[in-house]
Amino acid sequence: MQALTNKVEVVSREPLTFWERMYLPAILKGMAITFSHMFKKKPTINYPEKKRPFSPVFRGLQILNRDEEGREKCTACGLCAVACPAEAITMEAAERQPGEEHLYKEEKYAAKYEINMLRCIFCGFCEEACPKDAIYLSETFAPSNFQRKGFIYGKDDLLIPDPIKEPEAFAKARGSRAAHPEGHGNEH
Amino acid sequence: MEIKWYIFLSVALFCIGVIGALTRRNAIIVFMCIELMLNSVNLLLVAFSKMHLSGIAAKAPALATDAQLFVFFIMVVAAAEVSVGLAIIVMMYRNTHSVDINFLNRLKN
Amino acid sequence: MRNTFDLVYLIPLLPLIGFLINGLARNVLSRSLVSIIGSGVILLSFLLSVVVFLTVRHEGFVPQIISYFDFINVGKIKVSFAFQVDQLSSLFLLIITGVGFLIHVYSTSYMKEESSPHFARYFSYLNLFVFSMLLLVLGANYVIMFIGWEGVGLCSYLLIGYWFKNTSYNNAAKKAFIMNRIGDLGFLLGIFWMINAFGSVSFHDLFNDENGIITSISGLNSHTMVGITLLLFVGAIGKSAQIPLYTWLPDAMAGPTPVSALIHAATMVTAGIYMIARSNVMYTLAPTTMTVVAIVGLATAIFAATIALKQNDIKKVLAYSTVSQLGYMFLGLGVGAYTGAVFHVMTHAFFKALLFLGAGSVIHAMGGEQDIRKMGGLSKHMRITYITFFIGCIAIAGIPPFSGFFSKDEILAGAFANNPVLYVIGLGGALLTAFYMFRLLAMTFMGKFRGTEEQLHHVHESPSAITIPLIILAFLSIVGGLVGVPEYLMNGGHRLAEFLNPIFSHSNAILATHEIPHQTEWILTGVSTILILIVSVWAWKKYKNYQTETAEETGFAKVLQNKWYVDEVYDAIIVKPLKSLSLFLNNVIEKSGIDGLVNGVGRGINYGSRQVRLLQNGQVGAYILMMVIGTIVLFIIQIFAK
Amino acid sequence: MILAIDWMVFIEKLVLIIAVVSGSLVIAMYSTYMERKVAAVLQDRRGPNRAGPFGILQPLADGLKLFFKEEIIPNFSSKFLFILGPCLAMLTAMMVGAVIPWGNKVNLFGRDISLQIADVNIGILYVFGVVSMGVYGIMIGGWASNNKFSLFGAMRAASQIISYELAMGLSLIALLMVTGTLSLKDMVGGQMDHWWNIFKQPLGFLIFLICAFAECNRTPFDLAEAENELVGGYHTEYSSMKLGFYLFAEYINMFLSSAVMVSLFFGGYDIPFVNDMHLAQNIGTNWAAILQGLCLFGKIVFFLFLFMWVRWTIPRFRYDQLMNLGWKILIPLALFNMVITGGLILLKQNHWHF
């Protein structure tokens, strides 16, 4: 039979020779292989102290964005909730009252915005769906928790810190994607 | 210790074995009681081997080792007996799903 | 000198090792390895034999007895496991290992269609056979000889029945075994008698020139001597296929052809000759037995030759020819021409092995066909086989200067010296030999091919592993006779006789054969040669253009074709009565007598046990209870008995 | 004094027993750490490194965790036997330590103290006796769990241990023929400043090593707890410190069988290439004893490492392969070894004359 790929290795089914039936040489060979691994470089790292750089397309926890003046960008249009295949997003809209312009960028805003992190599959569709660049996926991942309700993230968990009041925290939360404010999901 | 205490001990063990063999119907337990009897005899043999050591055995030490070697041989025979006996019991259990010795009277007729 | 004989034990040991390796590892070894081991050990033995032979040839060689350990040590009888190396045994060593090696080589090709384990099995049997045969000729006493004697019988049985899936082959094997057993019994009884009469079985003790037991017994033709020699002769009859125990040999052709060549032509069947030659002193002292030997030998020679005239199976012809030639050898022994007999053993080993191997080559080429009526014209296809076979025929027919001529002539000369009647009959046998051999040759190789088309297509010259042994044997058949050129032909004369003189000197001294004048010898030789030539040419002409006959043979020819109905006669006078006796014993004595007794006892016990059985109620507890009660009673008796 | 006991000896032995038992426990604890570390290193990982520097407090953390786990005793199980099982396993594991010579002797308070709890003259037989008891812990535990998997595991363990004990004993008979003693102390003494027994009995050592693996229920012979076939084997139903006992027993067994192996085949506390007698004279008995102890310990650690190394190299046997290996290979091989050794000893007694 012709091989489809060149990776095919023909397995010998001949009866074992005497040395092979002794097994000892094979065992010693195996032991030598494992022993040699003692001196190999370890691919693992001490995680919390050292971290590997994420790949540019990594999709972590969602973050609700603010603009330069610290106003929430979200306008509660619900497109993200519609786009979500796991139906993890719940939101309630509210109208911006006068005097709240410094809080919300648009006239409508999300009074309640919840993502169930146990359901979320981190596909990033919400980010793509958002017309306002109000949501994007960061480079952090969900920490563990003792209870289920701890995994339902509300607005206070999701909102990015205020860039004016806490610029360092804002910069940190933005992560490396700050260099590309447009984000990767919206390139088309 | 006087020899009589060893005699009493092994007779007591032997008789407990006999009682067990008489009263129990579980073949395995009967078998174990037989082992118990064998062991009581072993104990007695060892005790006797130490009994006349200052007298007779001082002249002929082989007499004293004899008893202990008998014990050794009894153990050999017991081991052989157990291996076959247990095989028979397992076989019997496979056939009758019981280890009651009263079912073992097939040879009767 | 010592060093040479230190290694003698290796000669039989090597084949034994070969047997063990091939026999035990037959499922593992490859065919080529088996061939190398099987033939190699024989080759090594042969080389050692040559060394031994060269040592023995020295002037003034004294027979060496190399003793290894005590084999039997009971009372006054002491039989040691010892080898004796002297002129006779060294000669036989050469024949056995030399011819044996050639046949091994031949077999590597002949048997190559067998599956690997069977191939190895075959070679292991062959090696075992060579081992036994070497033991037979090397043994320094009759007991060791008997071990080898039985060993070759066993190997013969194994090899005849090599294709054990065929019932008739098995029967042939059994027949050979049983016939041999009859003879062996005689041999064994002879040994017992010997132990009883002389207290020793060692050749050295018995036949020593100075102080041998036999030589010190002066009684010529005493009862003891005649009895022992006759019993030994019975053994020889069985092993060497003489009347009346010859029928196994033709049947033994069931085995593979090389086996027939090795066992049933060259070596095993000559064991009887060897044995008698070995005990020549005893035979010389028993002229009655000598006469019996001569008559039996001559009768066999003629009888078998007549049967061979009408056989159509190529191997059967050769088999009867072998029986006939063995008869000649016995004739030679019987008339006191021991050297001639041994000489004939040697030449016969060469040309009969050659003929058998040639026959094997033919059968091989014909795809297993053995009937010469279906052959013919093979000379065109198989030149080497044809030429070598032709040489063999000339040799066996006794045409000078081929080997058979010298040996046969010597025997006949011996017979003439003894009694001219024997000579005339012997010469008649020789003519028959020439006739059937040339008939065989002509029918096989001349004329038109009478087999099927397919066979014709198949016919080809055999491979070199077959032809080279043939060529070597053919060469030996031509020149082998030169070691025994009689004195009247050449000055310095009979070198073999000189060589063997130490063995037979004592007998020769007693026999004091009257020399035949050289003129008489010339005449005898001339007459026999001319007659043989005429008969050969006649047979050649008659059968050269043989056509397949459909007509049934009639009259005497039919009797011959059916081998004088000997098998049938045996069946009628031995087998049938035995069978009916056994039946009688089985039906009457066994059933009513012995069985009645046994059953009566059984019935009595049966009744008794039926009564006792009631105690055994099948409850284990009850048994223990009985035991306990019994113990208690015993102890109570013990207490109150005081 | 009604009890005519030499109290000093009593105290001496008591201290020694406590030292050996607690020592075995500590070593067993750290064997778990070593196991994890070796496994990690062989697999290009880092292993435990959180609790304490290099994670050396990890065993303590593990132990604490086991202590605080919930105790579960299944219904329908025999409670007494369920508890007896791990206890027996632990007990039999610890008892081997009694006959192992941990060092030559030390001189304290003017007394020569032998660093061996009991120098019985049937030391090896004692080891066998105790090892053959070890199977009870597993069997009883497995049966008392009233769980099919546990029972299977127990059965497997029992038949495995019985099978391999035979080959082990046979392999040692050849060694006994060479050394001519059953006492472990005498055996070690015989190897001091001489060839180690491994050079006299290489085949015997190989068989013994394989059997030791089997007796300890270590990979590749860990069928009794084959996770992917039998869930957890005989300790499926166990939790908390009872499970801990089983695990501990395994490591103690490992440690002590390494010690036995070292004593039998690798000279025990003999310091290689050094004449121990002279050493003791030069630097004093006590220092020599410490050095010897360290040397013994080093050898044992090597064997512990071997155990782990093999575990992370060789896959588990199938059950029939296991039985084949035991009955059809090791036992004949051990018998063969015995015969060869006997023949050589005879030859040697006849001064190599045949």
Place this chain on the structure above:
Amino acid sequence: MEVTEILFWFLSVLAIAAAAGVVLSKSPIYSVLCLIVVFFAISGHYVLMNAQFLAIVNIIVYAGAIMVLFLFVVMLMNLNADAEPPKNVYLKFAGVISGMCLMVVIISALAQSYDIKVPITKGSSIGLIKNLGNTLFTTYVIPFEISSVLFLSAIVGAVVIGKKDEQKANL
């Protein structure tokens, strides 16, 4: 009271109690375990009598091998306490009585023996493996070899008996 005497009484009581346990316990498993205890007690007695070799062999052979087999079989069959049907009470009673009778009779018979008060000697070296081995491989070498044949036949017998009848299984 010496230490050995205390140990003797302790081991004796242990042995008898455990032996009673063998007979009385409902479940075969407990019987097996009790029997193991008996064997240990008897081994203890051997040690007290300085028969070290027998003591350890007793443990290896009986406790280590034979009882494992028993335990194995019991577990294999998974016998429960109720597997044994109740026996006739009178029969049990008869069994106990006759066993007791046996004991009384034997002891009373032995009590008449004149040297029943001979003390056993401790601390002799005949129980050591060296002496036993010497005797075993000189005087008793033939019984020793025969016992190995017995073992072999027992192995073969056990295998043959324990093998499933394949023809029967196919039916």
